[in-house]
Amino acid sequence: MMSDFTVASLAARRRVPAVVNEPIRSHAPGTPERASLKQRLASMAGEHVDIPVIVNGKEYRTGDTAPVVMPHDHAHVLGTWHKATPELVQEAIAATAAARDEWSRWAWEDRAAVFLRAAELLSTTWRDTLNAATMLGQSKTAFQSEIDAACELIDFFRFNCAYVEDLYGEQPLSEKGVWNQTDYRPLEGFVYAVSPFNFTAIGGNLSGAPALVGNTVIWKPAQTAMLSGYYVMKLLEAAGLPPGVINFVPGDPVPISDALLSHADLGGVHFTGSTTVFNSMWKTIGSRMGAYRSYPRIVGETGGKDFIMAHASADVDALAVAIVRGAFEYQGQKCSACSRVYIPQSLWAGVRDRMVAMMADIGMGDVRDFRNFMGAVIDEKSFTKIGGYLDEARATGTIISGGTASKDVGYFVAPTLVQVEDPGARLLCEEIFGPFVTAYVYPDDQYVETMKVVDRTSPYALTGAIFADDRHAVRLAHTHLRNAAGNFYINDKCTGAVVGQQPFGGARGSGTNDKAGSKLNLLRWVSARSIKETFSPPKDYRYPFMGEE
């Protein structure tokens, strides 16, 4: 039976368990976690998972399928995923409507408990499965998978619960005789969550964050992250997520988006992916204004052209390591990946030589061989696109290291360092999304002028880093690069933001900057209602000033 109305979101009396970041497992030789992950990798490589559409808790296998392959061994098929039909997309919309009332009336602690339990399962019994699926399906190394599919997703689930508690606790003043309250309602409509291939955790957060505050969600995972997406969905079900709250709808993005973005009940879009796709979704929504019950909330974290800039006082060893890790970890397929570097002339030879030595040492191959630092890029489309930039590098720059690629076994692109003379070169402006970094060497006395170039060169403003030992140089960077990055690092690489520590997101062409894994993001999924209750209402319409002199 449906309970009577309660302002459930106001009931923030209990404290969720204290949150700390999930410790990263090393998977070093001889550790038990290494042995158990290797075992799960071996078993998963021998499985064939038949991935369904999941609507209202029911699994549908439509027969219109595509394979899941290992990017580093594309002949190896890990499973098959089924594409949603137009009818199933409509059923998913109906499922969100049917589940919304009950889910939004749950005490918020009950909703939080589902996500806290999912975090606990992922931290323990599900960890190897999510890591193995991310390694095999998206070609992440054990470390890159551990910081994403395990730690970041656990952190999203746990920290979001703490942020919700804080948010619901934010209540207005009440004068004598009055009780004012804020009711943080979920949106009146479904949330459409669209996730990218490159982070397993992002799919869980794009769908999970709106659901935690009482929304119901249709989640369209990326075609090339289907295995890990499926296991995230099964994890949430195992943690007690009721049917219909999150509906897992893989398929062709164009017709799915067309159906969902034209529906009157669209409450919001929670997107992470490329700027081009986000822009097209925003335009579609704009062109249909008037058709929606409410103004849809549009949240999108998009592309980047992330930089590391060095001052002449920078530590050359630290700088070279930051560029190598920032540019080549996960094959440069992070929105935060270091893609352009600005090095003073006096440091260039030292930085270049250290980088070339490290790049020669980097192992690239099957991620099941734990000696490898890099796997393959995600698919043939990406491989071909990066190949176009390698051609551009040959034509317009100097390839200092790398520049080769092969797709015989897997989609392998060697880590590549290119130097260009033109600060406006295309290679310094466009997102490449591969293991490819372009260097521009500037005269030491042009530090401030070069920062202005960094700021205006690309349309993005996601992440950036300054390397300097001179504090005045750091202060100048704060001033001149303030709007060039939503996540700014000093003497650190520009990747690896941690939930609860460096809330993530950028502005300009990099998105709406609603900071994934923070209270700011959760705010977008609630619609506040102000309530005033007067305990002793007036019984006379006249005000005191109206009295006789």
Ligand SMILES: NC(=O)c1ccc[n+]([C@@H]2O[C@H](COP(=O)([O-])OP(=O)(O)OC[C@H]3O[C@@H](n4cnc5c(N)ncnc54)[C@H](O)[C@@H]3O)[C@@H](O)[C@H]2O)c1
């Ligand atoms: N800023 C961030 O926090 C962040 C984080 C991760 C990735 N990214 C960005 O994501 C991109 C890489 O991921 P990707 O290749 O999966 O991105 P993508 O834009 O190709 O795909 C993202 C999602 O959009 C869907 N999609 C594709 N075409 C669509 C359409 N016409 N309508 C609706 N949906 C559509 C895809 O199926 C996928 O689910 C990079 O640009 C990267 O910078 C940004």
Ligand SMILES: N[C@@H](CCC=O)C(=O)O
């Ligand atoms: N959280 C990641 C970025 C996610 C985008 O791909 C980082 O900070 O490297």
